[in-house]
Amino acid sequence: MHKHVVIAGAGPAGLACARAITMEQPGADVLLLEAGRPYRHRPCPVDKGFACTGCAGVCNVVSGFGGSMHYGDGAKLSLLPSGRRLSDHFGSERASDLCAIAFDWLTAPLDLRPDILGQGLSAGAREAFASNGLSIREYPVAVLGESDLRRVIEGWHTQLTPAVELWHWSELVGAEPEGAGMSVAVRTADGVRHLHTDHLVLATGRRGVTSTARLLHQLGAEMTEPDISVGVRFEMAAGLLTAIGDEHPDLKITQLEHLENKTKTFCFCGGGNGGRVKFTNYGSAFGDPVITLDGHETTERVAGERPLAANFGLLCQVQGRGTARQARDSFLAIYRKLARGRPFTQTLGAFLHHRDDAGDWAGLRERLPFQPSVRDLATGRVDELFTGGEHTSLATGFERLMASILAHSSTPSTVADLHDQVIVIGPELEFLWERPQIDTGCRVPGLPVYTVGDAAGIAQGIVQAAMMGIAAGQAIARSRDLAGPMTAPRGSGLR
Ligand SMILES: Cc1cc2nc3c(=O)[nH]c(=O)nc-3n(C[C@H](O)[C@H](O)[C@H](O)COP(=O)(O)OP(=O)(O)OC[C@H]3O[C@@H](n4cnc5c(N)ncnc54)[C@H](O)[C@@H]3O)c2cc1C
Incomplete structure (x- = not known):
């Protein structure tokens, strides 16, 4: 079987790539491979208060149509x-154009x-952080609630499915140069299938973190x-x-001064409805199974007897942990020893003062x-995951940040009041992704292979992944074999 383009991964990068190609070259024969499930079949047991099971080796949080969306x-x-x-x-x-x-x-x-938020912050916000030596990075942010994101994913599906061929449960497992194109191997429910393609796009995101680098x-x-x-992730009452x-839904603060290690906030989930802690089950991507954390903001949860969490x-x-790989492996080895590779928790006071709860x-x-937004936790010594320098940076960084947040919110509490x-x-x-050398069309020099989104290791984020997908898609659509007079799909008799 031959395809003009095979895209591995139906996250924002792969979807945007498919759209860019089919908009410019509606006749292009594009196959979109997705290792995970259709979008309506991606429930996460952890969100429903159950234990993380790994969903039969395909974590629904990061795999399936929509990717990590x-x-x-x-x-x-x-x-x-x-x-x-x-x-x-x-x-x-x-x-800017791609964005x-x-x-x-x-x-x-x-x-x-x-609405676009995150810019033109109040003087009160800027001052509260400045008084602790911190400055807020302002940039435009839009919040999509749960219903909004459902609509976005449904919209992508409606738009793309007539234009491209979509295979769920289909994982790219190998690729090698063949003629001017690539021969690819795809594991499907019916066994491994081999195809030939002129262009191969790797948009494999988190699920592909180690397999794509290997390829x-x-x-x-x-x-x-x-x-x-x-x-770590800090969870507390949403208020x-x-x-x-509400002012800056994606609050990003980087701290360099007075800390041994550069520290930054990540994935801030703190609007009026708070947010949910999310588990990402990497399965065996790093050897023995391991689950790490993320978060996402919510807009539609309903509080019960206690306030919602943010x-x-x-x-x-x-x-001081050696190479990136050694650092990752040593960190994961301690995690497995302390908590069997499953998320665990400690009160703030115990974390800051290195003690058991x-x-x-x-x-x-x-x-x-x-x-709390998840039930599937155990208590343990989270503080022991870190070297002395890392722990000091996280503890000092948190205290400074939280003091600013409390000052801005006019909450009478101090950080010490929050220990329990x-x-x-x-x-x-x-930042687990190795970074392949790619050009401005996201192409790996010398190969008809493109790497986009998280897999490219340049920048994370939904918009950022889509930007790269569009860049690769446009480059492919304008390439000599797709643009110009030889546009018709193979097998049409016109080629
Ligand atoms: C819980 C969580 C919350 C997040 N919240 C935000 C947020 O609010 N805002 C934001 O900007 N970013 C957020 N991010 C990050 C953002 O989702 C990612 O940066 C973005 O989705 C990356 O897009 P991508 O297309 O590169 O990869 P992904 O979205 O990860 O999609 C990759 C897809 O490829 C598939 N795949 C992998 N390997 C193969 C293969 N070999 N063959 C076929 N298919 C394969 C996967 O199953 C997956 O569906 C969040 C991430 C997580 C995990």
Whole structure:
């Protein structure tokens, strides 16, 4: 079987790539492979209060039509200069154009364009953070609630399914050069199928974090080691984060001063409805099974007897753990030893002061002044995941940040008052992607292979992934074999 283009991964990068190609070349024969399930079949047991089972080896949070845009969750669309490394990659003018197209496509299925926040913050917000030596990065952010994101995913599906061939449960498992194109192997429910394609797009995101890097190494792509950051997620009553979360839904604060390791907030989930802690089950991508954390903002949850929870991640760059791979492996080895590779928690006071919490998770869960967003946790020494320098950076970074948040919200509490009211859940682990050398069409030099979205290791985020997908899609659509007089699909008799 021959296809003009095979795209592996139906996340925002792969979807945007497919759309860019089919808009410019409606006759192109595009096959979209998705290792996961159709979008309506992606329930997450953890969201429903059950234990993470790994969903038969295909984590529904990060796999399936929509990719890490999980049907049922909300999402934030953060625009440039968030992901500014893409401006370095594409040049600022081209990056701005791509960002505008990506935002337009991502919000087109909505009846109303979402409000843009995150800029022109109040003087009170800026001052509260400045008084602790912190400055807030302002950039445009739109919040999509759960219903909005469902509509977006449905919109992409409606638009693309007549234009491209979509195979669910179909995982790219191998590729090698064949003639001017690529021969690819795809594992499907019916066994492994082999195809030939002129262009292969790797849009494999989190699920492909190790397998895609392995494939690119095999293909001889030049790869750069990633920067690894490790950290935790802090969960607390939503009211504590609402004031700043409403002004800047994707609050990003980087701390460099007075800390051993650069520290930054990550995936802030603190609007009026708070947010949910999410589990990402990497299965065996890193050897023995391991689950890491993320978060997403919600807009539609209904509080029960206790207030809803909100959360944010805090990450610090690793130091003194050797190469990126050694750092990742050593961190995961400690995690497996402490908690069998499953998320665990500690009160803030115990985390900051390196001590055990008295009692188990069931008891702690009942004592908290908010309804924790997940049940599948155990208590343990989260603090022991980190080296001394990492722990100091996370602890000092949190205290400074939280003091600013409290000052801005005019809450009478101090950070010390929160020792039993905030839980620290671990671990958060970021920037795992090795970075292949790619050009401005996201193509690996010398091969008809393109790497886009998270898999490219340049910048994370939904808009950022879509930007890269569009860039690759346009490059493919304008390539000599697709553009010009030889446009008709193979087998049509016109080629
Ligand atoms: C819980 C969570 C919340 C997030 N919240 C936000 C947010 O609010 N705002 C934001 O900007 N970013 C957010 N992110 C990050 C954002 O979702 C990602 O940066 C973005 O989705 C990356 O897009 P992608 O297309 O590169 O990869 P993904 O979205 O990860 O999609 C990759 C797809 O490829 C499939 N795949 C993998 N390997 C193969 C293969 N070999 N063959 C076939 N298919 C394959 C996967 O199953 C998956 O569906 C969040 C991430 C998570 C996990």
